[in-house]
Amino acid sequence: MPGVVASAGDYTVELDTGFLQDAFILNTSLLNGPDVLDGTTSYADITDFVTGVNYKRGRSTPFDQFGAGTMSFTLNDELAGGLLNPFDTTSPFYDPTENRPGLAPMRRVRIFRDTTPLFNGIVETYNYQYELDRQNIITVNCVDDFYLLANTFMDAFNPSAETSGQRITTVLALPEVDYAGATAIATGTVDLGHASAYDVAAGTNVLAYLQQINGTAEFGRLFMSANGTLTFQERIGQTLSNPVAVFSDQGTDFKYRNVQIEFDARQVVNRSVVTGLNGTTETEQDLPSQATYFVQTRDIGQSLLHVTGQIEAAAAYQLAPQPQPRLTALTLNLAMLTNLQRDTVATIDIGDTIEITVDVPNMGTITEELSVEGIDGEISLDGGHTITFYTADTTVVTLLILSDNTFGLLDSTNVLG
Numbered sequence: 001m002p003g004v005v006a007s008a009g010d011y012t013v014e015l016d017t018g019f020l021q022d023a024f025i026l027n028t029s030l031l032n033g034p035d036v037l038d039g040t041t042s043y044a045d046i047t048d049f050v051t052g053v054n055y056k057r058g059r060s061t062p063f064d065q066f067g068a069g070t071m072s073f074t075l076n077d078e079l080a081g082g083l084l085n086p087f088d089t090t091s092p093f094y095d096p097t098e099n100r101p102g103l104a105p106m107r108r109v110r111i112f113r114d115t116t117p118l119f120n121g122i123v124e125t126y127n128y129q130y131e132l133d134r135q136n137i138i139t140v141n142c143v144d145d146f147y148l149l150a151n152t153f154m155d156a157f158n159p160s161a162e163t164s165g166q167r168i169t170t171v172l173a174l175p176e177v178d179y180a181g182a183t184a185i186a187t188g189t190v191d192l193g194h195a196s197a198y199d200v201a202a203g204t205n206v207l208a209y210l211q212q213i214n215g216t217a218e219f220g221r222l223f224m225s226a227n228g229t230l231t232f233q234e235r236i237g238q239t240l241s242n243p244v245a246v247f248s249d250q251g252t253d254f255k256y257r258n259v260q261i262e263f264d265a266r267q268v269v270n271r272s273v274v275t276g277l278n279g280t281t282e283t284e285q286d287l288p289s290q291a292t293y294f295v296q297t298r299d300i301g302q303s304l305l306h307v308t309g310q311i312e313a314a315a316a317y318q319l320a321p322q323p324q325p326r327l328t329a330l331t332l333n334l335a336m337l338t339n340l341q342r343d344t345v346a347t348i349d350i351g352d353t354i355e356i357t358v359d360v361p362n363m364g365t366i367t368e369e370l371s372v373e374g375i376d377g378e379i380s381l382d383g384g385h386t387i388t389f390y391t392a393d394t395t396v397v398t399l400l401i402l403s404d405n406t407f408g409l410l411d412s413t414n415v416l417g
Helices: 146-150 164-173 206-218 287-293 308-318 339-347
Strands: 009-016 043-045 050-058 070-076 108-113 116-129 137-143 183-185 221-224 230-233 238-240 245-247 258-262 271-276 281-285 297-303 326-333 353-360 364-380 384-393 395-399
Touching: 009 050, 009 339, 050 116, 050 221, 070 108, 116 146, 116 339, 146 206, 164 183, 164 206, 164 230, 206 221, 206 297, 245 339, 258 353, 271 308, 281 308, 297 308, 326 353, 326 364, 353 384
Parallel strands: 183 230, 238 395, 245 353, 271 297
Antiparallel strands: 009 043, 009 108, 050 070, 050 364, 070 137, 108 116, 116 137, 221 230, 258 326, 271 281, 326 384, 353 364, 364 384
């Protein structure tokens, strides 16, 4: 995949070789040669050997757990002249000082569109398939840094009184965790338990515990951003109306290929139960919904909440008594957009707000502002760059505008800045 993908942009795929390729080495480098004392980079640009890329981050539905982001891509070693073979000790990607391949599992990997990151993670598997017709293909499977957290375990831990975001920060700083990656951790809106019932047992998986903080207490977002930053966002509530992109089939807006509309009974939650580790249980119900749609329960046990009022609020937050049609996914190809629009779309990340307008036959148009919950991308020479944004409903509010007939009233949809 040459760097320039037609009607999409300029792409770069880089793999960390694990060593400084142009560092000066005694008894090896020439004094007047190209090598420098401290080297310049440990990343190898392998873009010209890539034949296709697929990446996925986030979640596809609002009640899913955020898991590890993934990326896979294929390399053609014929295009590289055989330099990608891990047995080739003469390859510039081979580390002679350590006598090991530079392109290998657990190396860092990243992909950019121009200077915009699309994925940042580590190589999980590097599978070389040798073919008799000499079309030797390597499949590289990658994961984001959730993989590291999923393979780290905690010592026995007696937590102090903290908000959800503070607890995440505390866990990441534990000596046995010592997370060194970039972070963007919100404070959090709830208080987590700290009595003996909430002690953390030795051997507790770090990622599982962080997901427990978000999935049983905060109900926000916990994910790796496109540039590899561990990000924690607070409970999803009101969203100030400020979409980063407006998609529609109307005139000059951002065009799309298709929009998926979901409308089914699985959306309904009319009985919600949340139980803290101290045994406190709160139940919220919508009886009219139960009469119409039967009893459909969301039961959250092992919650890290301990304040009765907050457990009650968490139970109420889970209720969704009426099924509502919603726009759940939007797919586009960058070839459909202008250059400026392509630049904007490439920067959209989880937690951003987008606006979608759908022209429904015999109905007119439907417009919704939605939060981005997940992103799938596919890049190829023949198909260009296709992106799917998975979305969720959000409560949209606008800034109060004095003397405006629509936005001048202080109510549920107009708020002070």
